[in-house]
Amino acid sequence: MKRYIKTPVGAHYGLGDWLLQRLTAVVMAVYTVGFLACLAMHAPSTHADWKAVFSGTFARVATMLFFVALLYHAWVGMRDILMDYIRATGLRLALQMAVGLALLLYLIWSASILWSR
Amino acid sequence: MESASSSRPASPTTRPASPRRPKYYDLNLAHLPPPGLVSIFHRVSGALLFFPILPGLLYVLQMVLGSEESFAGCREYFTHPLVKLAVIGMIWLYAHHFFAGIRYLLLDVHVGIMKQPARSSAIAVLVLGALATVAIAWRIW
Numbered sequence: 001m002k003r004y005i006k007t008p009v010g011a012h013y014g015l016g017d018w019l020l021q022r023l024t025a026v027v028m029a030v031y032t033v034g035f036l037a038c039l040a041m042h043a044p045s046t047h048a049d050w051k052a053v054f055s056g057t058f059a060r061v062a063t064m065l066f067f068v069a070l071l072y073h074a075w076v077g078m079r080d081i082l083m084d085y086i087r088a089t090g091l092r093l094a095l096q097m098a099v100g101l102a103l104l105l106y107l108i109w110s111a112s113i114l115w116s117r
Numbered sequence: 118m119e120s121a122s123s124s125r126p127a128s129p130t131t132r133p134a135s136p137r138r139p140k141y142y143d144l145n146l147a148h149l150p151p152p153g154l155v156s157i158f159h160r161v162s163g164a165l166l167f168f169p170i171l172p173g174l175l176y177v178l179q180m181v182l183g184s185e186e187s188f189a190g191c192r193e194y195f196t197h198p199l200v201k202l203a204v205i206g207m208i209w210l211y212a213h214h215f216f217a218g219i220r221y222l223l224l225d226v227h228v229g230i231m232k233q234p235a236r237s238s239a240i241a242v243l244v245l246g247a248l249a250t251v252a253i254a255w256r257i258w
Contacts, residue, residue, distance in 0.1 A: 032215060047188035050181050074167045079187050081164055106171055113179050
């Protein structure tokens with residue numbers, strides 16, 4: 001079998017990132033449709049209603065999955081934007097670190113909101 | 118004086134960049150074709166969703182799920198017309214990112230990659246984003 005062998009350059013995470021950005025997009029799109037359907041069905045209006053929406057284990061896990069997918073999706077997207085527009089390496093790396101840190105904080109924050117009660 | 122360098126054909130990678138290479142920057146969005154509009158809005162909406170919309174949304178979620186008092190405060194805040202307008206703007210950003218993203222997923226699996234279908238789907242994305250925003254705006258106003 002003849003195999004295509006390319007010159008080994010780069011860190012090789014590009015294709016995996018590209019694919020995972022699409023997979024996480026599908027996860028979030030499915031959640032979005034499901035969440036809107038849930039809102040349309042239950043029409044939560046009071047505090048108790050809203051708590052009930054996020055009280056079930058399934059709803060919490062699904063929401064958590066959404067935020068994990070979002071973490072990765074936004075990381076790839078923001079890194080692409082920074083790589084396109086910020087040419088100074090030091091500044092770009094600093095901003096990438098800030099983005100990564102912010103996303104981790106978002107993730108921890110969302111978990112604490114969903115499970116702190 | 119340029120005997121050594123001119124004897125070799127200049128390759129694109131070794132040729133020094135011309136100091137007067139023309140650049141065509143047209144930053145007027147009205148001049149972009151629909152696929153270009155979808156693309157730049159997808160990028161801008163993605164960046165804005167990361168910041169400041171996502172931390173704002175988490176804060177609102179915390180207030181809504183927190184206590185009766187924080188929920189009531191949140192509720193009162195959202196009766197303000199300017200806040201409603203801002204929320205509708207954010208909903209458009211999300212809706213556009215959603216529909217444009219689905220278009221890109223389809224393009225990735227080679228659905229509608231020819232020029233005319235790609236143009237039509239771009240227009241569909243812009244229309245669907247606007248329609249979804251209007252529908253939700255009508256619900257929450």
